[in-house]
Amino acid sequence: MTGSTSSTxxxxxxxxxxxxxxxxxxxxxxxxxxxxxxxxxxxxxxxxLRSAGGHRRYSRYQLRIAARARELVDAGTPIDAACRIIILEDQLEEAQRLNAELRQHNEAGTSATDGA
Incomplete structure (x- = not known):
């Protein structure tokens, strides 16, 4: 969860x-x-998450994901396929982020050794 432990x-x-x-x-x-x-x-x-009384509670992040699923379902995608698409989109985004970080790290290492 984002935020500090001493949040108001x-x-x-x-x-x-x-x-x-x-x-x-x-x-x-x-x-x-x-x-x-x-x-x-x-x-x-x-x-x-569940409240103390056991009721479902949703975050804004979860609502964005649910809204994306609703868009796909409204376009005719079965709900199980929509869920899989969203999971794969998320995995692809994470892989692209990691790839970019590795590229930056490698480029920084290469430029540091080029001057030697």
């Missing part, structure tokens, strides 16, 4: 990972049904 309740408003939204509010925000959010949870695309 107001700091949580800026935290993308803070589970601030109830299932009903989350579904309303992305224009879906609670059943759709439950299906995403069953597919393990997003795993909501």
């Amino acid at each position: 309740p107001a700091d949580r408003l800026d935290d993308d990972d803070y589970p601030a939204y109830t299932m009903g509010r989350a579904a309303e925000m992305i224009g879906a049904t609670p059943a759709f959010l439950r299906a995403l949870g069953e597919a393990k695309l997003i795993v909501p």
